[in-house]
Amino acid sequence: MAARAMWKGSIKIGRTALAVKLYSAVQDKSVHFRLLHKTDKEPLKQHMIDPQTGDVVESADVKRGYIDDGGVIVMLEDEELEELEPEGSRDIEITRFVPRSALSHGYYDRPYWLAPEEGKGNYYALAEALEEEQRIGIARWVMRKKQYVGALVPEAGGLMLITLRHAGEVVEASSLEAPGGRALDKKELALAEQLISALQGEFDPDEWRDEYRDRLLEFIEKKSKGRAPKIRRLRPKKETTKSLEDVLAASLKAARKERKSA
């Protein structure tokens, strides 16, 4: 059963427009819990309170404010905050196209599918063109009163928008200093490289499953029927006293053996 579109927009590249429908590409599969009162298992309610008096403040009476470095609080009125909201628009403005490598991983946030509304020819042509060019588009749009920046990417023959984080949010490795220490041994480096080669493969997302989630749900099912399995504590790992070189060599031997028998 097809999902419902969250929003409708129009990809704008120069004067070219492409009507699209936007869908969330993420499905939440995580196990969600509610907070309960220990004694009567009653689901708890959250309230905002004045910590000095303990009085509950209803949401209608809650104000918003900013607290600066000096501990000064500036209260902001709802009207003032509303004025800051970006103007609504259906445009997904593409400002430029850059190579895929121009964007580091840390910036990617949430993916959305774009499905064609009309002018289907252009939609698939754009997807193919982006793939051939190995480029991504940098996009700006306003959705539900929020300003977004994202990457327009080709995906499985169609198009996706992946929202991006803001410049100040991502710490770049270039702002950090690598840990120092004695120079690395050539032999150890060679062994490490060989070990990586022995364990080489392709990234196949279908190969990986969230098994913990499955076990958790199974446990919950059993517990609800009064058949909870016993709890065992994890034992701490034993430290190895072997040299790094010996350990690498042993790993390589084991990895090669495993590959052969696979």
Next chain:
Amino acid sequence: MPSHASAQRERARDETRSRAFWSGTITFGLVSIPVNLFPAVRSHGVALRMLNEDGVPLARRFFCPKQDREVADDEIVRGYEIEKDEYVVVTDDELEALEPRKSRDIDLRRFVPADEIDPIYFERSYFLTPAGESTKAYRLLGESLDQNKRAGIATFVMRGKEYLIAITAEKGIMRADTLRFADELRSAADVGLPKKLPKAKAADVTKMRKLIDAHAKAALAEAELADEYAEQLQKLVAKKERKHEDIYELPEEAEEAADDDADVIDLVEVLKRSLQSGEKSGPRKRARKAALRKRSTRKRKTAGKR
């Protein structure tokens, strides 16, 4: 009962570790690399606080509607709704016990070309810092990953949730990106895209390529990833401060509460210290950790400071 001095040293060691999102071990074949995991992403610039009409910062509390009162932390449990209004309680111990023995380690058994991972899988970015006395194994793995342009793939369980992770290295610093599992992403078919995609006309593709070329650049412009909303908000705040409009003072009790917020830690500072914390042991290391602890008890900056 541990001596006061050793308890202090233990606390200092824990100081760095406790700021880390997680501490554990990367296993690479039989090699064990103790690491700390830190977020590489700061929460966005301008967090607004909830206040009452007198400007007092509010706190969040939990209430039992049945008994019509606030409940303390030790009266709270987590429950899974197995049927409508029927809950099964799951304790921290149970969540932990469900982790298989090896899941506490990030066991790298597969290496893939780093640039082959589709960006739709990237969820959250973290930095890995060496947690052991020696940084050798850390640097060795980092160097090998960087040189060969590879990502190590593994799954591990942290705080009651399983993560798929890709570990890469750049200029001697290792980072970990959590990845979405395949079933957490909707397929093209799920959003109504046809299984058999129509083939685009060659002429249309050429037209699109020309359009792309006309707007092609080598990199992003710095301004493109700016947080405009945050900038506008800062301007509004500055204006109101200048005009002394709607200004309130943080009450003393609230100051202490603010210090407990996770957001107030200077992430880059903590990362820098953690990256340099290995390979030097003895009095210097202890002194550095004591300094870190001292600095943390001073009033910290709130979220929103650039």
